[in-house]
Structure formats: structure tokens, C-alpha cells
Amino acid sequence: MTTRAGFVALIGEPNAGKSTLTNRMVGAKVSIVTHKVQTTRARIRGVALEGDSQLVFVDTPGLFQPKRRLDRAMVAAAWGGAADADIIVLLVEAHRGVTDGVKRILDGLEEIGKGRRIALAINKIDRVKAEDLLALSKDLNERYGFEQTFMISAEKGHGVDALREWLAGELPEGPWLYPEDQIADLPMRMIAAEMTREKLTLRLHQELPYQLTVETESWEERKDGSARIDQVIYVARDGHKGIVLGNKGETIKAISKAAREELQEFLGRKIHLFMQVKVREKWLEEAERYSEMGLDFKDGN
Numbered sequence: 001m002t003t004r005a006g007f008v009a010l011i012g013e014p015n016a017g018k019s020t021l022t023n024r025m026v027g028a029k030v031s032i033v034t035h036k037v038q039t040t041r042a043r044i045r046g047v048a049l050e051g052d053s054q055l056v057f058v059d060t061p062g063l064f065q066p067k068r069r070l071d072r073a074m075v076a077a078a079w080g081g082a083a084d085a086d087i088i089v090l091l092v093e094a095h096r097g098v099t100d101g102v103k104r105i106l107d108g109l110e111e112i113g114k115g116r117r118i119a120l121a122i123n124k125i126d127r128v129k130a131e132d133l134l135a136l137s138k139d140l141n142e143r144y145g146f147e148q149t150f151m152i153s154a155e156k157g158h159g160v161d162a163l164r165e166w167l168a169g170e171l172p173e174g175p176w177l178y179p180e181d182q183i184a185d186l187p188m189r190m191i192a193a194e195m196t197r198e199k200l201t202l203r204l205h206q207e208l209p210y211q212l213t214v215e216t217e218s219w220e221e222r223k224d225g226s227a228r229i230d231q232v233i234y235v236a237r238d239g240h241k242g243i244v245l246g247n248k249g250e251t252i253k254a255i256s257k258a259a260r261e262e263l264q265e266f267l268g269r270k271i272h273l274f275m276q277v278k279v280r281e282k283w284l285e286e287a288e289r290y291s292e293m294g295l296d297f298k299d300g301n
């Protein structure tokens with residue numbers, strides 16, 4: 001039996017559906033998804049099997065024009081994910097078409113693209129008419145020489161099998177990179193923190209989710225099979241703390257409940273989840289916070 005294995009980087013603008021596609025490929029939720037942009041911060045790897053192939057999907061933060069330090073670290077992580085991959089899949093939103101952001105990514109691909117294998121996946125086809133899709137596909141293929149083009153709906157599942165099967169056949173021959181039952185390459189404490197950050201992002205408005213980060217401080221296994229998890233939510237301002245806590249602590253209670261339920265389902269056991277909110281004005285400038293997110297913190301970042 002010849003096995004194949006390799007890395008498939010999913011790149012695209014924020015909100016293109018990279019995390020949704022990662023989760024669908026893996027068949028489990030390993031990456032958080034919201035309707036808001038810039039939800040994914042680090043590179044998250046989700047592992048999928050197709051026949052004798054092991055596909056490691058690298059879900060990246062979106063590619064956009066970075067302004068702030070965290071933005072720059074995220075965009076660097078996204079391009080880094082692409083550079084390390086065997087195959088790159090660019091996701092473009094069907095209903096948005098060739099935006100300025102997409103044009104900038106195509107320029108970026110010209111730079112790193114030499115000798116790289118790059119496929120196009122037009123996502124969210126459930127939102128457009130078939131004839132518009134063909135025109136968009138033609139337009140994009142005139143702008144860049146993609147190896148293959150797929151029309152998919154990551155959310156509804158259309159076209160995803162064809163993409164996975166093609167990728168599985170194209171990856172290099174070699175032994176699998178992860179044990180057969182592993183679905184994500186992210187420490188569980190980070191997945192737990194991400195789950196809480198997702199609930200915060202869904203619940204809080206505007207800029208606030210961007211200005212907070214979640215870390216799992218301790219994870220204690222208990223004799224009865226349950227676990228106690230302690231997390232800290234770092235916010236940048238005093239006022240934010242009040243918002244996260246909510247009136248009489250209602251907001252944090254609801255967030256904690258939602259995160260705990262999801263974690264329990266994911267892990268299949270009882271979880272005791274404790275959260276604390278800390279004000280750390282400078283967390284967006286602290287190297288340690290970045291390494292906790294799996295991002296590089298560099299001078300000039």
C-alpha cells in the first residue's frame with residue numbers, strides 16, 4: 001500500500017470560509033468560525049483521511065492589509081502557512097468576486113508562487129447563480145494559472161468531496177504525519193481557549209473581540225474522569241472588563257456555560273470551567289501573549 005501525506009494550506013480573505021472548510025474536511029470542529037472577520041488568529045491544523053492519504057489542512061488567518069501589530073503577526077502566519085504547504089488552496093467568495101483584497105493576494109501568489117501548486121476554490125456557491133460562477137472562474141483563471149478550479153460550498157458541503165479526493169491524489173507519497181485518530185495539531189488547552197474566544201466573539205460587539213485574548217492557565221485531571229480548567233480572559237481596558245462580565249456577571253456566565261457545553265461535547269466528559277477577566281493594557285504588545293496564540297512576535301511586527 002502506498003500512503004500519501006502532506007500539508008494543504010487554505011488561504012484567502014478574512015471570512016472566505018477557510019475555517020468552515022477545515023472543519024468540514026476534518027469532520028469535527030477544530031477551528032472556530034464566526035460571521036466576523038479575523039476570527040482565526042494562528043495557524044490551525046486539521047487532519048483528514050481520504051483513502052490512503054492523510055491530508056493536513058492548515059487553516060490560516062485571513063490575508064488582508066495589516067495595520068496593527070496583531071494584524072501583521074496574523075498575516076505573516078498566513079503567508080508562512082502557505083509557504084510551508086505542499087498544495088495551496090485559495091478560497092474566493094463567489095458572491096464577492098475579484099475584490100481588491102483578492103487582487104492583492106494574487107499579487108502575493110505571484111511572488112511565492114513559482115513552482116508552487118495552487119488550486120482555486122470558489123466558495124459559497126450557494127449564494128450565487130451558476131452563470132455568474134462560470135464568469136468568475138474564467139476571470140480568476142485569466143489572472144492566475146491555477147492548477148485546478150473547484151466550486152464549493154464549505155457550509156453546505158457541495159463540491160467538498162471532489163476537492164478532497166483531488167488533493168488526496170496529489171499529495172506526495174510518504175508515511176502519514178500524525179496518528180490515525182488525531183484530528184487536530186493544537187494542544188487541547190489551546191483548543192479550549194479558542195472555544196471560549198469564539199463564544200466571546202459571538203456575544204460581544206464590534207472591536208472588543210479583537211482586543212481580548214483567552215489563555216488556559218491550568219488543566220487538572222480529576223479522579224472521577226472530569227477535568228477542571230481555569231482560563232483567563234485578557235482585556236485591554238478597564239471598561240472592557242465590565243462589558244465582558246456583564247450586569248451581575250450575566251455575560252460571563254452565559255459565555256462560560258456555552259464554552260463548557262461545547263468542550264464537554266468535544267471531549268465527551270464532564271468539565272468544570274472557571275474564568276477570570278484580567279485587565280492587561282499592553283497585552284497586544286506582549287511577546288508572551290503571541291506565543292500563547294502560536295504567533296511570532298518580532299520587532300517591527
Ligand SMILES: Nc1nc2c(ncn2[C@@H]2O[C@H](COP(=O)(O)OP(=O)(O)O)[C@@H](O)[C@H]2O)c(=O)[nH]1
Binds near residue numbers: 014039062123155156
Ligand atoms: N452561505 C455560505 N456561508 C458560508 C460558507 N462557508 C462559510 N460561510 C460563512 O462565512 C462566515 C466566515 O466563515 P469562516 O470559516 O469563519 O471564514 P474564515 O475567516 O475564512 O475562516 C461564517 O459565517 C460561515 O458560516 C458557504 O459555503 N456558504
Ligand SMILES: [Mg+2]
Binds near residue numbers: 018020059060061
Ligand atoms: Mg477562520
